[in-house]
Structures are given as C-alpha cells and as structure tokens.
Amino acid sequence: MADDRFAADLDACHPLSPARQAAFREQGFVKLPGVLQPATLDAVAGEIRRQVQLLNRQDKPMAARSTYEKAFLQIMNLWRVSPEVARFCAGRKLARLAAELMGCRGVRMYHDQALFKEPGGGITPWHCDQQYWPFSGPQCVTAWIPLQAVPAEMGPLAFSIGSHRHDFGRDLEISDESERTISKALTLRDLPVDEGPFALGEVSFHAGWTFHRAGPNRSASMREVMTIIYLADGMRLAEPRNRNQRNDWETWMPGARVGEPIATELNPLLWSDA
Numbered sequence: 001m002a003d004d005r006f007a008a009d010l011d012a013c014h015p016l017s018p019a020r021q022a023a024f025r026e027q028g029f030v031k032l033p034g035v036l037q038p039a040t041l042d043a044v045a046g047e048i049r050r051q052v053q054l055l056n057r058q059d060k061p062m063a064a065r066s067t068y069e070k071a072f073l074q075i076m077n078l079w080r081v082s083p084e085v086a087r088f089c090a091g092r093k094l095a096r097l098a099a100e101l102m103g104c105r106g107v108r109m110y111h112d113q114a115l116f117k118e119p120g121g122g123i124t125p126w127h128c129d130q131q132y133w134p135f136s137g138p139q140c141v142t143a144w145i146p147l148q149a150v151p152a153e154m155g156p157l158a159f160s161i162g163s164h165r166h167d168f169g170r171d172l173e174i175s176d177e178s179e180r181t182i183s184k185a186l187t188l189r190d191l192p193v194d195e196g197p198f199a200l201g202e203v204s205f206h207a208g209w210t211f212h213r214a215g216p217n218r219s220a221s222m223r224e225v226m227t228i229i230y231l232a233d234g235m236r237l238a239e240p241r242n243r244n245q246r247n248d249w250e251t252w253m254p255g256a257r258v259g260e261p262i263a264t265e266l267n268p269l270l271w272s273d274a
C-alpha cells in the first residue's frame with residue numbers, strides 16, 4: 001500500500017447511477033458491489049490486521065464481556081498511526097461516492113475504525129450513529145468496507161430500510177436496551193430489513209440516522225471490516241446532547257467550536273469538486 005500500487009483503484013471515479021443516489025436518499029443506505037478490487041483489499045487488510053493485533057486491549061473472555069464488548073474489537077483512527085491506512089482512507093473513490101450520495105460538494109474525515117467481529121462474537125445491537133455525533137445536520141455517512149466476503153453466518157451489517165426518516169430511539173446508545181426498544185419500534189412500523197451478505201469488494205454507505213445492526217459471528221473466522229466516516233464539508237459542531245457526543249468532540253475534533261464548521265487537523269478534506 002505504501003508504494004501506492006493501488007492508487008488507481010483507490011482514486012478512480014466509480015460511476016454512481018441516479019437510481020443508486022435515489023435509493024440512498026429513500027432507504028438511508030446503499031450497497032454497492034465491486035467498488036474495490038480484491039488485491040487492494042488484501043493489501044490493506046494485512047496492515048489493518050497487524051494494527052488491530054498491536055493496539056487491541058480487549059483481553060476479557062467472551063462470556064465476561066458486555067453486549068457492546070462482545071460485538072467487535074473496535075480500533076479507531078488507524079489513519080493516524082499507519083501511513084498505509086492513511087493512504088487507504090485518503091482514497092478519492094470512496095470519498096467522492098460519499099459526497100455524491102449525500103449530494104454535497106466535499107467531504108471531510110470524521111474518523112475511521114476497524115470493526116473485527118471475532119468467531120463467537122455477539123450481535124451488534126440496533127442503533128443509529130448520530131446518537132454519538134454532535135453535528136448540526138444529517139449529512140454524514142459511514143462506508144462499511146468488508147475485508148473479506150461476509151456471508152450471513154459472519155454477521156453482515158443489516159439496515160432498517162427507510163428508518164432514517166423515523167426519530168424514535170435516536171437517543172439510545174448501543175446496548176441491550178437499544179436492541180430491544182428499537183427492534184420493537186421497527187417491527188411496529190413494519191419497516192423491512194436488508195440483512196443480505198456482502199461480496200468481496202462490496203461497500204455499503206449508511207446515513208447517520210439510519211438504524212442498523214449485525215448478527216453474531218457463527219463462523220470460525222474473524223469478520224474483518226474497516227469503516228470510514230465522512231461528514232459534509234461545512235458541517236458545524238452542535239452543542240453536545242449527551243456524554244458520547246462530548247467525548248466525540250474531544251476525541252475526533254478537538255478544538256472545534258460550537259456553531260462553527262468542523263475542520264480540525266483530524267478532519268482533512270478528502271474530496272471536493274471545487
């Protein structure tokens with residue numbers, strides 16, 4: 001990755017049809033097959049795996065962990081410690097897709113995270129990400145990038161279709177309660193769920209208010225996933241509404257000021273059509 005052999009794949013323009021843009025607007029997420037090549041994913045996966053092994057501090061046995069801790073090993077902002085991962089995260093292909101899906105002219109980095117669901121790892125409870133993010137508007141999106149194919153038994157990311165338009169449960173952090181309460185609310189509203197598998201190279205994008213979850217990993221292999229969270233250039237910092245949002249402010253945009261555009265050194269511009 002450091003030698004930039006994968007630049008063409010990382011930076012190419014991936015065509016996005018109006019139908020897919022509309023699907024993202026209507027459904028709150030979209031799954032795009034064939035976005036990244038297997039060789040690119042293989043190269044970055046080696047480095048992400050190495051960093052996760054190096055930085056992981058989770059040593060409790062599965063049975064002793066909370067529901068959140070059982071869901072995945074979560075290692076954040078690898079782009080700050082690894083030039084290879086930084087190159088991957090700076091890729092213009094994904095950043096441009098994020099901007100085009102959100103209908104904005106540019107996007108900045110919020111943070112990245114590796115989400116490795118171990119064999120025997122538990123569910124990722126229903127939640128929406130903007131519970132954690134003190135943003136002035138909805139233009140933020142997560143690219144969920146599997147580093148191998150994710151069949152049903154490994155816990156692919158599942159989305160409640162159209163749930164970004166519903167404001168129930170937005171104040172619930174990831175927990176047994178969020179799983180219980182949101183699952184009930186989604187069923188009551190009859191919202192369908194897309195819980196299909198991911199092929200290698202497929203990438204999903206989900207909006208900050210879209211409810212999503214993942215099943216347990218019943219396979220014998222680690223479910224290795226990288227994520228990159230993008231926010232629209234010009235997004236302003238909002239007054240935090242809970243302790244998670246205060247923590248995010250300090251961690252991912254230290255020095256940003258409430259009411260002003262978010263643009264700290266941790267939030268570089270990754271795509272702009274200007």
Ligand SMILES: O=C(O)CCC(=O)C(=O)O
Binds near residue numbers: 124142157225227
């Ligand atoms: O990978 C998972 O299990 C959950 C991912 C997730 O919640 C997210 O990327 O927002």
